[in-house]
Amino acid sequence: MGVATYNKDEKDAIKEVILQSGIKVKPVYTPEDLQKVGFDYSKDLGAPGEYPFTRSIHPLGYRSRNWTTRQYTGFGTPEQSNERFKLMISHGQTGLNVAFDLPTQMGYDSDDPMAEGEVGRVGMAVDSLRDFEVAFKDIRLNRIGTGLTINAVASIMLAMYQAVAEKYGYKKNEISATPQNDILKEMVGRGAWIYPVEPAVRLIGDTIEYSMKELPRCNPVSVCGYHIRESGCTPVQEISYAFEIAFAYLDEVIRRGYKAEQFVGGFTFNLNIYGNLWETVAKFRAARKMWAELLRERYGVQDKKALFLRGIFGGGGSGMTKQQPENNIVRGAYYALAAALSGAQTTALCSFDEAYTIPTERAALLSLRTFQILMDEIGLRDTVDPLAGSYFVETLTKEMEQKILEEMEKVEKIGGMVRAVASGYVQKEVARQAYEYEKKLQEGKVIKVGVNKYTEGVDMEVELHEYNEDWARKQISRLKELKRTRDNKAVTGSLKALEQAAVEKKNVMPSLVECCKAYATVGEMAGVFRQVFGEHREPSIF
Secondary structure (H helix, E strand, O other): OOOOOOOHHHHHHOOOEEOOOOOEEOOOOOHHHHHHOOOOHHHHHOOOOOOOOOOOOOOOHHHOOOOEEOOEEOOEOHHHHHHHHHHHHHOOOOEEEEEEOHHHHOOOOOOOHHHOOOOOOOOEOOOOHHHHHHHOOOOOOOOOEEEEEOOOOHHHHHHHHHHHHHHOOOOHHHOOEEEOOOHHHHHHHHOOOOOOHHHHHHHHHHHHHHHHHHOOOOOOEEEEHHHHHHOOOOHHHHHHHHHHHHHHHHHHHHOOOOOHHHOHHHEEEEEEEOOOHHHHHHHHHHHHHHHHHHHHHHHOOOOOHHHOOOEEEEEOHHHOOOOOOOHHHHHHHHHHHHHHHHOOOEEEEOOOOOOOOOOOHHHHHHHHHHHHHHHHHHOOOOOOOOOOOOHHHHHHHHHHHHHHHHHHHHHHHHOOHHHHHHHOHHHHHHHHHHHHHHHHHHHOOOOOEOOOEOOOOOOOOOOOOOOOHHHHHHHHHHHHHHHHHOOHHHHHHHHHHHHHHHHOOOOOHHHHHHHHHOOOOHHHHHHHHHHHHOOOOOOOOO
16 A cells, blocks of 8 residues: 655645644545554444444434524523524524523522622523523423523422423423533533532432433433533543543432433533534544443443433534634634534534624524524535545544543543542643643644734624613512512422422422422522532632
8 A cells, every 4th residue: 555755845844733632633544544543344433323323323314304503592681581582493493502690500599699790691590480481481392492501500490491381381291401410510610519519419310310200301411521621621531521420420320229221311412612623523423432332331221322422512612712703703614514524413603702792693693594504505414424434534533532531541540520520630630731722822832813823904893792780670670579479388388398308318309390380489499408518619729
């Protein structure tokens, strides 16, 4: 077999390319590279829709169905969010991905002093079932799947979603919701935690156990490597940490007497897209294969559908820049392309103005149209896994797989993800990688167009989504009216039952549903857990 040869000038012109995952990219790939990495067609690739699902979890890929578009949406009051939900659905969006404001994420009501200045700022303010009644009014909850981007109080929001669906006449077994519900990644990558590690993981176990029995179409946890990647980790670490987190939740429910095969099919993933396109594609292909293999080998899962790696692959906000924001329109298109080439089931795309603001209506629709162009105009649905068989892509996929396994082994030597998070090990690793990346960016070793290269030109003006204090006043007024008019005796009784379930280590989900139906507030329910569980204290990583 011929080997590429280069003269002196050509050799001098070859620039070394090292991906963020530490993999060196060669100028040319041949069948010999596949042999070196031990590539086996049947074991590593196979047919689309067949184990190990490297190519796709569906035999016909996008020929049989579009990927679901689920843009991140929610701001201000429930009324405003309801309007935006309806707008996006009317323009062809096929699922909802709900943003909550910071007080809601942290389990504080809008009238709490801790919420001052933040009500409705970065997402929708939610205090009680009454807010969900407004936000989801006239949304066909048996047709539209809803992602609930919330973690520490995810159990409360899932209970509230069931309550609002039943209020509007839907049966609980016909609604589809996916709370993010990944507290370990919050402790690594975002910081929106409330309770200590062990009770926080226990609450996730409660949602999984409850959904298995009562909410069969819901996905009770979406393991979120996305935010760990946004915080600075490498693509390899993103997948390895996400898998180790998933195993921690699996083990929590298995300890309750269930088998993984009974519930792991409800697990989904929220994973990140930015940076090098080929590294991104290889990451997802390797992850899909590895998830199926690990579930079968470690947990004995045999059911085909339970082995699927399902989830939302989203265009990462870290890839967007404040400088020359129009470039983000182009970046977003390439992120969407990477998602499609990776075989995403569901996608969301950061809008071009997100480095500045909550997406405006114009920016959100432009992101949606980007997906629709790929679906219906460019040909991304013509064939399944069009990159399959590429010497480069298949070699890179195998190399990514090995790197992911090596990173997982480091966590497992510590004793698993719960211990690795509690000790601060993962946080240190992510902080170190973030520092190294930023240093390379400032030195120009990592190129960012418009930031450290091709910086000439004038930045466009971006329309800002201005925060309005009237939103907070309206929300607080609605909350006060609720507290005045609700049956407070029923609220007190439901909160006492919730406290008893928490103390006795019973599944808290049935009690949460009753609290929501009695119009207990998010702050009241979260307050019960604060009293019983205490609050998390972040380990020192320096």
